[in-house]
Amino acid sequence: xxxxxxxxxxxxxxxTVRPHKLSMATMGCxxxxxxxxxxxxxxxxxxxxxxIGGLSYGAESPEAIRSAxxxxxxPLLCGQRFSGVASLAEKMNASVKGNTFAKSALETAFLDAQxxxxxxxxxxxxxxxxxxxxxxxxxxxxxxxxxxxxxxxRLLAEGRHDTFKLKIGARSLKTDIAHALAIKAALGxxxxxxxxxxxxxxxxxxxxxxxxxxxxxxxxVEQPIxxxxxxxxxxxxxxxxxxxxxxxxxxxxxDGYALASGGFTGAYALKIAKAGGxxxxxxxxxxxxxxxxxxxxxxxxxxxxxxxxxxxAWSTVNLQWGTEMFGPLLLKDDVVTQPLSFSDGQVTxxxxxGLGVEIDEEKLRYYARH
Ligand code: MUC
Ligand code: MG
Numbered sequence: 001x002x003x004x005x006x007x008x009x010x011x012x013x014x015x016t017v018r019p020h021k022l023s024m025a026t027m028g029c030x031x032x033x034x035x036x037x038x039x040x041x042x043x044x045x046x047x048x049x050x051x052i053g054g055l056s057y058g059a060e061s062p063e064a065i066r067s068a069x070x071x072x073x074x075p076l077l078c079g080q081r082f083s084g085v086a087s088l089a090e091k092m093n094a095s096v097k098g099n100t101f102a103k104s105a106l107e108t109a110f111l112d113a114q115x116x117x118x119x120x121x122x123x124x125x126x127x128x129x130x131x132x133x134x135x136x137x138x139x140x141x142x143x144x145x146x147x148x149x150x151x152x153x154r155l156l157a158e159g160r161h162d163t164f165k166l167k168i169g170a171r172s173l174k175t176d177i178a179h180a181l182a183i184k185a186a187l188g189x190x191x192x193x194x195x196x197x198x199x200x201x202x203x204x205x206x207x208x209x210x211x212x213x214x215x216x217x218x219x220x221v222e223q224p225i226x227x228x229x230x231x232x233x234x235x236x237x238x239x240x241x242x243x244x245x246x247x248x249x250x251x252x253x254x255d256g257y258a259l260a261s262g263g264f265t266g267a268y269a270l271k272i273a274k275a276g277g278x279x280x281x282x283x284x285x286x287x288x289x290x291x292x293x294x295x296x297x298x299x300x301x302x303x304x305x306x307x308x309x310x311x312x313a314w315s316t317v318n319l320q321w322g323t324e325m326f327g328p329l330l331l332k333d334d335v336v337t338q339p340l341s342f343s344d345g346q347v348t349x350x351x352x353x354g355l356g357v358e359i360d361e362e363k364l365r366y367y368a369r370h
Pocket of ligand 2: 196198222223247248269
């Protein structure tokens with residue numbers, strides 16, 4: 001049992017190491033919405049909700065996430081006792097529709113506090129870790145083919161990553177295909193190169209594009225068409241041997257069930273923010289497992305807190321397509337005392353109680369919006 005006493009939120013702006021270009025936005029800075037959950041039992045939990053490009057990616061902005069927590073969720077939860085994430089989710093869902101990013105931060109903070117109270121890592125509360133290290137790819141998205149090739153070769157030489165994702169969809173199909181295939185050719189056969197279109201193509205463009213990407217040796221195409229076009233995504237997944245990764249189209253177990261029962265083959269990108277928290281995201285994972293759909297650990301380009309919360313969840317399932325939990329590496333700094341350890345294309349899961357992450361309060365004060 002854990003009694004939530006108070007919640008405090010911050011908006012934290014941290015510059016990125018270089019501009020990150022997606023089909024709908026270019027990021028030069030990332031805003032983390034952080035929450036501190038004080039519990040009556042004397043433990044404190046931390047959570048993070050982070051989106052991409054203000055309101056250009058998802059329906060909740062960083063400011064709206066904070067407002068949902070402070071105005072609606074804090075009065076609902078403070079003073080209440082919870083036996084675990086099931087009763088916490090039930091309470092939040094009964095009075096607050098949607099707002100899965102805000103709920104994800106709170107579920108994360110609750111798990112962190114519960115783990116600290118019990119002396120267990122969050123992964124143990126979610127079923128137990130199957131591994132201590134998880135694979136992590138890197139996204140090449142400078143917007144310039146030459147720079148992306150240089151960056152990819154450098155990271156391969158350093159041994160930091162061996163798999164890359166490219167962000168396409170903002171430019172013409174011809175330019176995007178030439179960009180992707182030039183990078184694939186430069187990095188070589190042994191390197192897995194995937195693309196994320198972030199919903200930018202219509203169905204016809206996707207058929208045309210996927211044919212060329214498949215012929216050019218690209219391994220995976222992520223969310224080629226809009227999230228509402230479930231039938232189109234199912235059709236594309238059945239038409240090509242190039243696998244389709246559903247991202248924006250699949251947030252919760254309900255989406256996963258609908259896609260799989262409609263005949264989707266391919267993989268689902270799990271994200272704690274889309275589902276409403278680490279435990280909620282695993283509900284989608286388990287539906288995918290039951291349907292024979294592969295899994296991928298996805299990111300909203302969170303800082304260390306959100307990344308670690310995700311890693312604890314992803315460590316409890318087999319991920320056929322690995323993860324993209326590189327968010328902290330895209331940021332110039334963070335608000336934790338100990339950075340995550342990335343090497344050999346992998347990241348190490350912290351082992352301490354709760355998330356296993358300590359907040360640097362001085363840095364938090366420095367980067368927090370006033
Ligand atoms: C997305 O749509 O997958 C993940 C990696 C990256 O570069 O952007 C995100 C968002
Ligand atoms: Mg994506």
